[in-house]
Amino acid sequence: xxxxxxxxxxxxxxxxxxxIEELYRLNPxxxxxxxxxxxxxxxxxxxxxxxxxxxxxxxxxxxxxLTWKRYRIRNGDTLGGIAARHHTTVALLKEVNKIPGNAxxxxxxxxxxxxxxxxxxxxxxxxxxxxxxxxxxxxxxKRIHTVRGGDSLWSIARRYAVNHKALAxxxxxxxxxxxxxxxxxxxxxxxxxxAAAIATAPAQSRTRLRYTVRRGxxxxxxxxxxxxxxxxLRQWNxxxxxxxxxxxxxxxxxxxxxxxxx
Numbered sequence: 724x725x726x727x728x729x730x731x732x733x734x735x736x737x738x739x740x741x742x743i744e745e746l747y748r749l750n751p752x753x754x755x756x757x758x759x760x761x762x763x764x765x766x767x768x769x770x771x772x773x774x775x776x777x778x779x780x781x782x783x784x785x786x787x788x789l790t791w792k793r794y795r796i797r798n799g800d801t802l803g804g805i806a807a808r809h810h811t812t813v814a815l816l817k818e819v820n821k822i823p824g825n826a827x828x829x830x831x832x833x834x835x836x837x838x839x840x841x842x843x844x845x846x847x848x849x850x851x852x853x854x855x856x857x858x859x860x861x862x863x864x865k866r867i868h869t870v871r872g873g874d875s876l877w878s879i880a881r882r883y884a885v886n887h888k889a890l891a892x893x894x895x896x897x898x899x900x901x902x903x904x905x906x907x908x909x910x911x912x913x914x915x916x917x918a919a920a921i922a923t924a925p926a927q928s929r930t931r932l933r934y935t936v937r938r939g940x941x942x943x944x945x946x947x948x949x950x951x952x953x954x955x956l957r958q959w960n961x962x963x964x965x966x967x968x969x970x971x972x973x974x975x976x977x978x979x980x981x982x983x984x985x
Contacts, residue, residue, distance in 0.1 A: 724773060726764045726780060729811070729836075730788045731757050738779035739772045757789060757836070760812040789836035791819070798829045809835045870906040873943050873953030883910045887950075936971040949977045 726735075732753060736746040747753060749767040758764055768776055794805065802813045802825055816822070820833050827833070868879055876898060880887035891898045894908050902908075934945065942953045959974045967973075 724766055724768065724777070726758070726766050728764055728785070728788065729758050729760050729815070730764075730766075730780075731790065734783075734788070735766060735776075738783070739768050739776040741769065741772060745769075760806075760815060786819075791834045791836055793832045794835045796827050796829050796831050796833060800827065800829065801825075802827060805833065805835065811836050866910045868908045868910050870902045870904055870908065872904055873946060874902055874904075875947040875950065875952075876902065877950035878946065878952040879908065879910070881950075881952075885910060885912060930977060932975045932977055934973050934975055936967045936969055936973065938969045940967055940969075942967065945973070945975075949975055951975060951977065 732746055733743055733756070735758075736743045739746065746768075749769070753759075758766070794809075796805075802816055802822070806813045806816055813825075816833060816835065817825075866883070868883070870879075876887045876890055876896075880890045883890075888898050890908065890910065893911055932949075934949075936945075942956050946953045946956055956973065956975070959976065
């Protein structure tokens, strides 16, 4: 059935008289604590629960479909970034906070939507499934890596001497997924070696390449494309500027076998 707009899934389950787990199983496309902010706003329910749910939804004010909290704007925040982090839309933030344009000021406050229940209760949401996957296995042989600028699955795997596809599997992500700065990854069976031991001279098994920079390239994008690190790119090249220029030629050392295996 069409529910019209975004709705907290714990609240939806409560109004339908079923558990959150049942609701997730009936709606496998949902992987957050609420329906997608931009839709589609359709919900699958047991047939015998539909009428009761419709009656409860009709009596629910729009502002109570989600739970709201005050958020203090920080330096560097944008409406788009805040919306993405809190699973909502810029349009909804602007409407609720009566913002005419897109400008926001650090130190001011916004109302933002949050989950009505403890996130652990949304057991089948994507973040909770990923967390349970990361917690599985031998905790004594597990390390946590916090993603930094320039990191890729390949560079992290090489740093800890593990397979990058296994690293993706341990964390419930795909080998080609883009990582977020601050994201925490589980590394199992990691080699106990310092990071400095990795970023030294190129390994003998690597082939030297010359790459011509294209429009839109950055060190992070090139590093991810060739499965090297930003620090290695800096070591192999004398960059006079922090910005790359289209047509600029840079030196790389890559493992051709690994490139072909993507």
